[in-house]
Amino acid sequence: MVKLKGLIAILGWMLIVAPASASRVCATDDLGEKVCLDRPATRIAALSPGATELAWAAGAGDQVVAVVAYSDYPPAAREVTSVGSHTRMDMERLLQLRPDLVIGWVTGNPSEQLATLKKVGIPVFSIEPRSFEAVSHTIERLSVLAGTETEGFAEAEHFRQGIAGLRTQFENADPVSVFYQVWDEPLMTVNGEHLIGEMIQLCGGANVFGHLDRLVPRISAEAVVAADPEAILAGGMGEENRHWLARWQNFPSLTATARDNLFFIPPSLVQRPTPRMLVGTRLFCDKLEVARDRRSDGVHL
Structure with missing residues (x-):
């Protein structure tokens, strides 16, 4: 693994303090941590196949620059640069892609690697949906961070209504x-x-x-x-x-x-x-x- 000092060198571009703007966006992740960006994310790293799908569902597929192994849906995700597996990322490769938002998996990604990303200044939004409603809510929160609320909220509601229909059908x-x-x-x-x-x-x-x-x-x-x-x-x-x-x-x-x-x-x-x-x-x-x-x-x- 690249030493922290080396990672910071790679991320020199992130050490420039950008002024806050009216487009500042915030969302609370599944660890209860509030993640704020000065502007909607344009370079997203999704660190699980599920996170990749959710990013696309949120309307942010075009903003995804890094995925991990088995990120095979939608088909366009297969063309995105892979940075290893969800259990062990190539940190140097990931940082070279200059993500401005990382979507982490609470119980699937190594906590020490996510901690390193946070330490060098990359916002990490950790997710672990454990209910149908949480899937919809995750899509909505990701769309807020990506500035794609129109598409993301529509997809979340489509899923919510579909599940509600099945619940009624089989109650x-x-x-x-x-x-x-x-x-x-x-x-x-x-x-x-x-x-x-x-x-x-x-x-x-x-x-x-x-x-x-x-x-x-x-x-x-x-x-x-x-x-x-x-x-x-x-x-x-x-x-x-x-x-x-x-x-x-x-x-x-x-x-x-x-x-x-x-x-x-x-x-x-x-x-x-x-x-x-x-x-x-x-x-x-x-x-x-x-x-x-x-x-x-x-x-x-």
């Missing part, structure tokens, strides 16, 4: 016990406080591990068998990789397996807190509807 749906597999090795799921937990609840699902304390708890296959969910939904290591579901075929006594309620969900649609969760939630709800229909159809495969 009286018969419960379906659900296991959502967020990772394979080690086997991991989500609890009821997680955003995906909110998705499960909205669709009329009952998360069999919703009571656990950890947001993303590790579990065992034996625990899944004991819980005997009616439906199992999983993503995978890619948008078309369904192999995580194959292991459950080895447990024919599971209700989910016996009824063929083993459903693949493209992970980027549910595991990134972005407006595409509206598409993912619709898909999730549709899968639980299939599970409900198979009760009456007597499907036991």
